[in-house]
Amino acid sequence: MKTVLTVLMSCMLSAGAIAAPANDPATLGQIRDAAMKSDYAYERLADMTDLIGPRLSGSPGAAAAVEQVAAAMRKLGATVTLQPVKVPHWVRGAETAELVDYAGRPAGLSQRVVLTALGGSGATPAAGLTAPVIVVRDFDELKARAAEVKGAIVLFDVKFDQEMADRGLAGPAYGNGSRYRTLGPKIASQMGAAGFLVRSVGGADFRIAHTGATALSEADRIPAAAVTAEDSMLIARLSKRGPVKMHLTLTPQNLPDADSFNVIADLPGTDKADEIVVVSGHLDSWDLATGANDDGTGVAGAMGVLQTLKALNLKPRRTIRMIAWMNEENGTRGGAAYHAANKDSILKQFAAMESDSGGGRPFGILASVEAKAEKHFAPVMAALQPIGAGVFTRRDHVGAADLALLEKDGVPLFQPQVDTSTYFHYHHTPADTLDKVDPENLRRHVAVMSTLSWYLANMEQPLGRAPVVEK
Amino acid sequence: MKTVLTVLMSCMLSAGAIAAPANDPATLGQIRDAAMKSDYAYERLADMTDLIGPRLSGSPGAAAAVEQVAAAMRKLGATVTLQPVKVPHWVRGAETAELVDYAGRPAGLSQRVVLTALGGSGATPAAGLTAPVIVVRDFDELKARAAEVKGAIVLFDVKFDQEMADRGLAGPAYGNGSRYRTLGPKIASQMGAAGFLVRSVGGADFRIAHTGATALSEADRIPAAAVTAEDSMLIARLSKRGPVKMHLTLTPQNLPDADSFNVIADLPGTDKADEIVVVSGHLDSWDLATGANDDGTGVAGAMGVLQTLKALNLKPRRTIRMIAWMNEENGTRGGAAYHAANKDSILKQFAAMESDSGGGRPFGILASVEAKAEKHFAPVMAALQPIGAGVFTRRDHVGAADLALLEKDGVPLFQPQVDTSTYFHYHHTPADTLDKVDPENLRRHVAVMSTLSWYLANMEQPLGRAPVVEK
Missing domain, CATH: 3.40.630.10 (Zn peptidases)
Structure with a gap:
């Protein structure tokens, strides 16, 4: 008043x-x-x-x-x-993932991975797809491991630079991470990847996934998702113990404009x-x-x-x-x-x-x-x-x-x-x-x-x- | 080495x-x-x-x-x-909730609520249940509003005292919140509630739900969940504008020991x-x-x-x-x-x-x-x-x-x-x-x-x- x-x-x-x-x-x-x-x-x-x-x-x-x-x-x-x-009219669907095989896995167990589909992501079959996960840190490493990419799920495990954001450079820190999210799916798709994952681009660790746009188009659409920082680190750690296999289900729809x-x-x-x-x-x-x-x-x-x-x-x-x-x-x-x-x-x-x-x-x-x-x-x-x-x-x-x-x-x-x-x-x-x-x-x-x-x-x-x- | x-x-x-x-x-x-x-x-x-x-x-x-x-x-x-x-052998099931009616709601819209079932929670029908939500701050307010409880979903919107936790009293701060989570479902059930919600007992706000135990037993089992701090505050704000109705689906199972x-x-x-x-x-x-x-x-x-x-x-x-x-x-x-x-x-x-x-x-x-x-x-x-x-x-x-x-x-x-x-x-x-x-x-x-x-x-x-x- x-x-x-x-x-x-x-x-x-x-x-x-x-x-x-x-x-x-x-x-x-x-x-x-x-x-x-x-x-x-x-x-x-x-x-x-x-x-x-x-x-x-x-x-x-x-x-x-x-x-x-x-x-x-x-x-x-x-x-x-x-x-x-x-x-564009993109609609999120189901989104689940499990690590179904890795070195040291107790028989019968799988590990749930928290993720969220990225904008423009393609869909897996309704029952999901199962593929090996390869973990890379940048585009050079992706190219160096081209032979492993075909049929695999590529994960970019790139840590968000919170220290840079704290110095007032949040935009550039975001840019450093988000280019993998934006361009990575298209590049991985063109190299024959079955799916794409990126470590969430963001600075707090509460196992929440950060979605965002991709450069995917009809010609190269593959399933693409952001995993939480925690799950990205988990997959990276398990990868050091041996090969990791994931079952991935993403069912978003790309509808007419x-x-x-x-x-x-x-x-x-x-x-x-x-x-x-x-x-x-x-x-x-x-x-x-x-x-x-x-x-x-x-x-x-x-x-x-x-x-x-x-x-x-x-x-x-x-x-x-x-x-x-x-x-x-x-x-x-x-x-x-x-x-x-x-x-x-x-x-x-x-x-x-x-x-x-x-x-x-x-x-x-x-x-x-x-x-x-x-x-x-x-x-x-x-x-x-x-x-x-x-x-x-x-x-x-x-x-x-x-x-x-x-x-x-x-x-x-x-x-x-x-x-x-x-x-x-x-x-x-x-x-x-x-x-x-x-x-x-x-x-x-x-x-x-x-x-x-x-x-x-x-x-x-x-x-x-x-x-x-x-x- | x-x-x-x-x-x-x-x-x-x-x-x-x-x-x-x-x-x-x-x-x-x-x-x-x-x-x-x-x-x-x-x-x-x-x-x-x-x-x-x-x-x-x-x-x-x-x-x-x-x-x-x-x-x-x-x-x-x-x-x-x-x-x-x-x-005890309790297994989490589906858990979703939407606010399907509230004052000011644009026609056809509903709002998703992020929640997670509490240990020992009962199940709703597979297709969920729809009921009004009443928001209370403590057991006295619950008792004072007994007439509204029957058939309703009761939400305890009690803020976690992080300032107390910061002073080294995390345990007592937790106790102040967790008693509503533990005892609330049983008391609400005995008063005829259709379901129970508690604001997550924890000190960081990243829209994550904190699960935990309840005192529910076979005699008084109702659906019970923790909503995130954000969703609890949303429901409390909407309640100030008018009545709020929720569609709640929880399908956990209480299996034999x-x-x-x-x-x-x-x-x-x-x-x-x-x-x-x-x-x-x-x-x-x-x-x-x-x-x-x-x-x-x-x-x-x-x-x-x-x-x-x-x-x-x-x-x-x-x-x-x-x-x-x-x-x-x-x-x-x-x-x-x-x-x-x-x-x-x-x-x-x-x-x-x-x-x-x-x-x-x-x-x-x-x-x-x-x-x-x-x-x-x-x-x-x-x-x-x-x-x-x-x-x-x-x-x-x-x-x-x-x-x-x-x-x-x-x-x-x-x-x-x-x-x-x-x-x-x-x-x-x-x-x-x-x-x-x-x-x-x-x-x-x-x-x-x-x-x-x-x-x-x-x-x-x-x-x-x-x-x-x-x-």
């Missing part, structure tokens, strides 16, 4: 501020403070995760999420468009309404959890931007466009659809922001702007300094998945910088749930995204183009 | 020490050092967990473990006896061979994991005691008896069988030790001896001080499950004191696996158990009786 009153009072107090210079410190501070007092984003996140649950592309959950987000944005008074996206949508909600600009500032997160999640951090916080944060500005009755010069992307996880078809629809007027895409690193504590902003544009951001960083989010980091390339094509065409990208040290503990596992999100950090998240969106939508200075196109 | 040589050299050096006062500092130090250089216990733990896997009473894994431990002890030259124990064994391996004493010092752990585990910490480290530690003393060619005055107990987890029938066989000569049970708090770093010894006996332990604590395990804590009651009847009859109990701050993260979950055990901590564990066993087996002073009988 107090929160609502405070926001209402802010609205009334700010009525005069609309006419003031749009990017003055008072307005930026007002936006930050309003976001820090609002539970709107957390409530949207709770609705998305608690009421709907998982939202994998093509699933009933994804469809319900499109409706829920669109309805919430309409309720705010935003201009809502559903942009059609044809998405399904109809889905990006949810687009505009807060129309005033004198520069045709120029667009995108603020976004992705609405689809993996199917094992409710995707609170990946990427519920990104979508809720972007929704929170519109709510914050609406509550303050602030009208931006450029249009601020909230997008809840569809299909980031296993195809990025949503990002491709938006780019295709806008590539002929790409200069009208002034800037684009995606939050997709979870709801950890934000400490600043990452941007792919020209070096000479960096100085323009001093006012917004000053406004964010009181909440500990005043670090501006420029890079030539930001690389948010749904925005990659825009960035390639020169649209400067922005991303909240957040603490990701525990992000990959839960990433793509059943444990990515609402309780992992701290409401105060989500408020900070909305404060960062709102203040920056407003600033971008009103800035006078030229922003230039993303450096990535200049190379 | 170095380790073997060192042990051989220790043997040769110790040949003269056998005749020396048995509890002199040199011999105690020699035992500690030999244990700290040996991989024997870790190798036994690896064999037990990696080669066999889970060892629930009545399972093929438990039978294989009896054989494996007996064979290893015979190989050491110990006198091995298999003591028959009739054990099965034949099993305690494995008893004696290192016979010299002049006081009829007096027994028990050193033990329990061989059975829950069925979800390989029971590395619960209680593989206890059994491996006890096996390590015999190996350490054998390797040094040390002959104790009293008989040191390694026991790998059967059925600690869901019946403590092994402890009962041993007590029944020895109760008429209970004074011959000089002392008994069980390690059942996992393989965390040991810092000392816990003992239920008379206050006046405490001073006798100075030499053994001095020997353990260099490995950081010199803390002696006396209590009137130690309470190791398999030794409870012995203690009640006056046998002084001993237990290694270990760091348990993360023990309940993994306890009774699929994640209690070999990788969680630090080999160096296991060596320290063996050092503590070996040094103390030897000391007890040779002590001249009267030990007295456990204070528990004096009350």
Whole structure:
């Protein structure tokens, strides 16, 4: 109740501020403070995760999420468009595995292995398949053991580098592991493997499997799964004692592409309404959890931007466009659809922001702007300094998945910088749930995204183009 | 190789020490050092967990473990006896649950709940049952809502007190939660509940369910499961929005009691061979994991005691008896069988030790001896001080499950004191696996158990009786 009153009072107090210079410190501070007092984003996140649950592309959950987000944005008074996206439709099936033979096995015993199918995985026969497991550490070792691969199940036992993630390099640590998950199945398939396993790419050891995308296509589809770190280590240890044989059952289905949508909600600009500032997160999640951090916080944060500005009755010069992307996880078809629809007027895409690193504590902003544009951001960083989010980091390339094509065409990208040290503990596992999100950090998240969106939508200075196109 | 040589050299050096006062500092130090250089216990733990896997009473894994431990002890030259124990035989079946109705549910959606059946749980019909869920925090609230219980699924949403566990009170923290798991199903059943759920009793949140025993009997058997902390919180949140309905499928079987064994391996004493010092752990585990910490480290530690003393060619005055107990987890029938066989000569049970708090770093010894006996332990604590395990804590009651009847009859109990701050993260979950055990901590564990066993087996002073009988 107090929160609502405070926001209402802010609205009334700010009525005069609309006419003031749009990017003055008072307005930026007002936006930050309003976001820090609002539970709107957390409530949207709770609705998305608690009421709907998982939202994998093509699933009933994804469809319900499109409706829920669109309805919430309409309720705010935003201009809502559903942009059609044809998405891959992969459905998880049974998934079990047992080690049925290994040196030292007591007669009659088998060992259960905990695993989960990877996106795009093919199916085994319904009764499973039995094959030897060969354990490798990298692609070179795989190639060196090509003769053993045919008919075998290949396991990449690559440890996630949590120490690297702890040093603030969670993204690169993830990249080092996820390339085996993404490319490994295709390469193993082309070498004649009967199946593919990867040690889960993530940093906590609670015998939970981390799913994720693969580069598999119809031409090379084989059964592919992530095993838990514990089971990967077990198989590696048993392999040192002698040959290991596994019975593997995976029955996912690769169905025809399904109809889905990006949810687009505009807060129309005033004198520069045709120029667009995108603020976004992705609405689809993996199917094992409710995707609170990946990427519920990104979508809720972007929704929170519109709510914050609406509550303050602030009208931006450029249009601020909230997008809840569809299909980031296993195809990025949503990002491709938006780019295709806008590539002929790409200069009208002034800037684009995606939050997709979870709801950890934000400490600043990452941007792919020209070096000479960096100085323009001093006012917004000053406004964010009181909440500990005043670090501006420029890079030539930001690389948010749904925005990659825009960035390639020169649209400067922005991303909240957040603490990701525990992000990959839960990433793509059943444990990515609402309780992992701290409401105060989500408020900070909305404060960062709102203040920056407003600033971008009103800035006078030229922003230039993303450096990535200049190379 | 170095380790073997060192042990051989220790043997040769110790040949003269056998005749020396048995509890002199040199011999105690020699035992500690030999244990700290040996991989024997870790190798036994690896064999037990990696080669066999889970060892629930009545399972093929438990039978294989009896054989494996007996064979290893015979190989050491110990006198091995298999003591028959009739054990409960409970077998896990399918276990799934979905929230099929709740306020705000999008049409056609249901939410998956992650849970695992509790030991002794009854079964639902094969197709499951559907019932409202009522969420309570304690027995008083359950009683206050008696009218709602009939035909409902009762959920105890009680948060594990990790902060208490972090303060070194993991056992009491566990007790505060586990009483709802143990007694709750019976009480709910007697009040007419259709099913019982408890929030997992444990301190880490990775959406893993912690199983455990219940007090259910044939007269009151209902379906009973542990839900993950995340799912318990989800149901509690949804309950605040309105009524919640669950479809629950649990198909475990309660089979007739099965034949099993305690494995008893004696290192016979010299002049006081009829007096027994028990050193033990329990061989059975829950069925979800390989029971590395619960209680593989206890059994491996006890096996390590015999190996350490054998390797040094040390002959104790009293008989040191390694026991790998059967059925600690869901019946403590092994402890009962041993007590029944020895109760008429209970004074011959000089002392008994069980390690059942996992393989965390040991810092000392816990003992239920008379206050006046405490001073006798100075030499053994001095020997353990260099490995950081010199803390002696006396209590009137130690309470190791398999030794409870012995203690009640006056046998002084001993237990290694270990760091348990993360023990309940993994306890009774699929994640209690070999990788969680630090080999160096296991060596320290063996050092503590070996040094103390030897000391007890040779002590001249009267030990007295456990204070528990004096009350």
